[in-house]
Amino acid sequence: MIRPDDPANTTVSDDALFGLKAAGYARYRPGLPDAVVHLLAATQHGVPAPVLLDLGPGTGQVPRALLPVLLRLVHIDLVDVNASMLQAARAVLEPVRGACTVDAFTGAAHTFAPASPGRAPTLITCCRSFHWMARPEVLSMADRVAAPQAVVAIMGDGSLWTHEADWTAALRELIQSYLGADRRAGTRGTYTGPARTYQDDLADSRFSAVTEHHFPVARTWTPQDVIGYLRTTSFARPTLFADRHPEFEAAALDLLQDHAGGGALKEDAVFSVLLARRPGGAA
Template sequence: MTRPDQPASTAAVSDDALFGPEATDYARYRPGLPDAAVHLLASTQHGVPAPVLLDLGTGTGQVPRALLPVLLRLVHIDLVDVNASMLQAASAVLEPVRGACTVDVFTGAADTFAPAVPGRAPTLITCCRSFHWMARPGVLSMADRIAAPHAVVAIMGDGSLWTHEADWTAALRELIQSYLGEDRRAGTRGTYAGPGRSYEDDLADSRFSVVTEHHFPVTRTWTPEDVIGYLRTTSFARPALFADRNRDFEAAALRLLQDHADGGVLTEDAVFTVLLARRPGGAA
């Protein structure tokens, strides 16, 4: 998790270019946060009388949706994403459960975010499976400008089915490569060029340089159909990359996954990592 899976871009990805049509699949097929990680995030707000959450790259709102039932004192949430369709989905998910907590949305690159209401400083800034897309030093500078003195930045992730090592994921990668070429696709036009600077290095060079690392092993089970749905939400196997061959690809992938499934189930053993970062002198 601590090295980006995909290259960051300083430009916002347009709503139509990436993940817009897949927002429904994203909400349905992307794995949520482990309960232990949610409780860890909530614990960072002990003693904070009126917590404010800033969720960067919120997607369909998985992080705030998981936190609301646990962090009952949450008074405000800012949702940030470059994708308007994702933000609409996140707002819809949060509306029935937010209670008195207010929610604002910001469509744009994370490093350009500014609170809609001056003085409403975030006390917890989260970024789940999305920091690799961002102008990371700029994001951390933005966080330092707007965050409360004892704010916590949480950068989280667990890789993807592309990076997971198992017989079935290896075979799936080979199938994808047979359609799209050896290089892993990333973003709207680019390819993945290899690991870059680590998240720990980014944090060490920022004001949020006091970092603790937490690991949560997770075992997930997938049906072959769920994996196909998940692939539609990824930058390396989304339907637009296959163009008129997507139906053929999905049919071949489904057959492959069914052949590898044990009793109709595919198993993924992952590790969900959380980096909690604070400014020097911030609460431990």
Template structure:
């Protein structure tokens, strides 16, 4: 595995958001549905030496899921603003990467430049992180760096903040009693949704051949796992509560246990993949 000794020139690791929560992130964040993983792998049919560029990789969930399915992957570039996340991702990939090489890039996604010449990505992925990015600039970078036949996948499934069920509505209300009605966004104040849809962003880019794929996902949470998940979110991370975090977690645990059935909280989610290519760019 390639492990650069230093971040990319000029890069600064943004550890203020999720810097200390990488272990919780790896443990509590839901993975990708199997159907979505196989969809991504299928985009590389006919590509002799696939190369993955994973933007906003976090703890490396996307490459970790792809490697056992797409055995022909020869190289992976991991991009994140958080050095702790990248270190966690590298550790997670070590047991499964085989001969696949892995490079890391610390910095914002649109500033990515490859460190390995001749490794143009044939698959670019961005899972649950596109909303944090300068989207037009990211798409322009992808066009500049990607192989002619490359596929681009923008993926996500919302969060427990946006999910509508009895227990998530009650939990959201509790968070609001501590932090205010507006959804908090870590070190960046409050969160406002994108001015337009991801579909519009991608359709206006070089990757204008866009198809949407939706996969239903049924999850079962324990109350304790929900608390672990909340610690990894931008809307309920511990620093937002300051000295009241323990108080919040105790109250949240009681609320979640009251809503649990047989110790389980159910979430019926939908995982969406926007799969895009340049017109005429199918492999």
């Protein structure tokens, strides 16, 4: 079952979480597997003019991956509480969007309303971000704005904190030696275990017809890329360490280089996708 990796905060509404610059996020966060992109595109088979609503888009990975595959995409709505992320996403999409229009909405996902009533989303995506949102309220919003046959896709693959390998376990222990045993999360404190799964949320929503899809993903990391990735996370962002951050990064780099042994660090992940429709919607 898919469980959120972080507390379900009502909203994370400032730039303190990932910083004012999105370049590191774009560079170090893994993209979508090709199989996931084609699965999302296939949900729009028979839709003459697909409209994408991407919630928590970060630097635009989902629409950037979909545009070359879903050529009929006519409009994209990006929704994020982080203005710098939205700016970066729009910049990434501008050279490749063609005739597809793009709007950006700065605010909590559950407060979104389309700028144009004629652009009801036919695909709503939420990649590695649903755990930050007021989930039942987001699904209610989706029911209000979405087209009758719309598909909601909630997806993710955990993080290097949750991945189980010798090198990630050692890295977690190092982070905990600086920040304490409890995992840091968001801007509000530490991680607490979720009471509900995403499947529970969907079962209680109008989008209760759910199919699950799981894709194994093998990744390799250089020690330097892991350091860059950590800077973008809520559990190891630089501000948590204050003036000890340079010391932490030096220790982390030594640890990662020891585990890499002059080669690469391996991550065997599973990218999971929940495709949800209203009962009676197209399969």
